[in-house]
Amino acid sequence: MPPNLFVFFLFLTIPCLLGSTAGAIGVIWGTMSSHPLPPSKVVELLKSNNVSKVKLFDADPLVLQALSGSNLVVTVGIPNSMLKTFNSSRKAAESWVHDNVTRYFSHGGAGVRIEYVAVGDEPFLQSYGEQFHPFVIGAAMNIQAALTKANLASEVKVVVPCSFDTFVSESSLPSKGHFRTDLNKTMIQLLTFLSKHHSPFFVTISPFISFQQNKNISLDFTLFKENVRPHNDSHRTYKNSFDLSYDTLVTALSKIGFPEMGIVVARIGWPTDGAPNATSSIAETFMKGLVDHLHSKTGTPLRPRNPPIETFIFSFLDEDQRSITSGNFERHWGVFTFDGQAKYHFNFGLGSKNLVNAQFVEYLPSKWCVMNNNKDMSNATASALEACSISDCTALSPGGSCSNIGWPGNISYAFNSYYQQHDQRADSCDFGGLGLITTVDPSVDNCRFFIELQTSHSTSVHEAYLFLWIILLMAYFFSCLLGFMQ
Numbered sequence: 001m002p003p004n005l006f007v008f009f010l011f012l013t014i015p016c017l018l019g020s021t022a023g024a025i026g027v028i029w030g031t032m033s034s035h036p037l038p039p040s041k042v043v044e045l046l047k048s049n050n051v052s053k054v055k056l057f058d059a060d061p062l063v064l065q066a067l068s069g070s071n072l073v074v075t076v077g078i079p080n081s082m083l084k085t086f087n088s089s090r091k092a093a094e095s096w097v098h099d100n101v102t103r104y105f106s107h108g109g110a111g112v113r114i115e116y117v118a119v120g121d122e123p124f125l126q127s128y129g130e131q132f133h134p135f136v137i138g139a140a141m142n143i144q145a146a147l148t149k150a151n152l153a154s155e156v157k158v159v160v161p162c163s164f165d166t167f168v169s170e171s172s173l174p175s176k177g178h179f180r181t182d183l184n185k186t187m188i189q190l191l192t193f194l195s196k197h198h199s200p201f202f203v204t205i206s207p208f209i210s211f212q213q214n215k216n217i218s219l220d221f222t223l224f225k226e227n228v229r230p231h232n233d234s235h236r237t238y239k240n241s242f243d244l245s246y247d248t249l250v251t252a253l254s255k256i257g258f259p260e261m262g263i264v265v266a267r268i269g270w271p272t273d274g275a276p277n278a279t280s281s282i283a284e285t286f287m288k289g290l291v292d293h294l295h296s297k298t299g300t301p302l303r304p305r306n307p308p309i310e311t312f313i314f315s316f317l318d319e320d321q322r323s324i325t326s327g328n329f330e331r332h333w334g335v336f337t338f339d340g341q342a343k344y345h346f347n348f349g350l351g352s353k354n355l356v357n358a359q360f361v362e363y364l365p366s367k368w369c370v371m372n373n374n375k376d377m378s379n380a381t382a383s384a385l386e387a388c389s390i391s392d393c394t395a396l397s398p399g400g401s402c403s404n405i406g407w408p409g410n411i412s413y414a415f416n417s418y419y420q421q422h423d424q425r426a427d428s429c430d431f432g433g434l435g436l437i438t439t440v441d442p443s444v445d446n447c448r449f450f451i452e453l454q455t456s457h458s459t460s461v462h463e464a465y466l467f468l469w470i471i472l473l474m475a476y477f478f479s480c481l482l483g484f485m486q
Ligand SMILES: *[C@@H]1O[C@H](CO)[C@@H](O)[C@H](O)[C@H]1NC(C)=O
Pocket: 048, 049, 050, 347, 348, 349, 351, 353, 354, 355, 356
């Protein structure tokens, strides 16, 4: 190809490359797990599924090290508990930026491609009350100043993830949308700050919770189904719950003077357990509908052909330690299970390929803890409840995958959760003599009695590696021998 023609083609592809980042789909990687998949394995899983953007809730050094050199575009987070400190101390903000951004930052190469710093994790959630409000803007300003001082302000943007309940509309009509009245002043300050620094508005959209809370919203309307009864808002027609929420926000932004504000959907998803209608098959329909809708770039009635700048799917993996104050489904948002196995057919990109599972995952041995039916079981329920208060029994809740196994199956489920969470230690299957360790998988139908992941490098891992080495050495030896004989 002649050089000038090559340059011409390069020009043709540039808008194409830019276009592929606008409207990008990323995922949220949370680490509230008792036995997390090793960070290097998660990065491998992200890459094998063509995920290009990832949002974190904090700045865990092990996670950032694993992301170094991966070329993934990263959002790091500041937990709500640190906001007070950063509001009152510019110095503290500077050391956070130094330790957690500057140290890792790069445009590619060996470091981490950090794009956003998320100040707080939904600090305006109504159930938090006024705990964090007074510190958010001050903390954001100090982090911004620290980034400027570190010469990173043109590349790393400061954002504040806002919860689904920061904006409301009494009649469910988008044209009646507004920010919650207790946030009037704060939202104006936040938006003034964001627009001054050309940062987008980060927001959660939660069609699952809208469906749970609003009798007027049907499941089909939530799942992007064709031929649903639309919701009309004077001359505007809404065919799905996502557009309805999105335009409610657009109206809220316009009402306080920011009609053009860029929007990033910082969190959206569908849980698969722990509540009615939280199933893998409904989640699959929702996710496919969402991704098709975003890829169609149709936008919404108030922002036609102007879809969100980016969308982060919540979540990449299940987390068994996530807080369940807002519901038992909270531990089941993953597109993948805690051990990196796809829950349903789906694809993050435009390809028709299915999700790729994590490979060579290391589990604890195939052992479970169940209830010994030969004992006096009168105290079993109390023991089970105690086990559940520490471990994860959310699959037993109404509508959950293990809600139909009955008594004493549910007691065994509780015992097993506790046993796995304690790395299968023999004394964690005692329960006053009611527990029994078994090698027969007690799982029934959809109800999986899980085995936790190997986390510490215990002897069995070393033994497995040693074994692998011996096999490899023997294979090498024999192949040499064969080569020698020919
Ligand atoms: C990832 O992208 C590559 C190249 O576009 C493609 O060949 C592959 O099938 C994709 N994998 C998945 C899981 O989508």
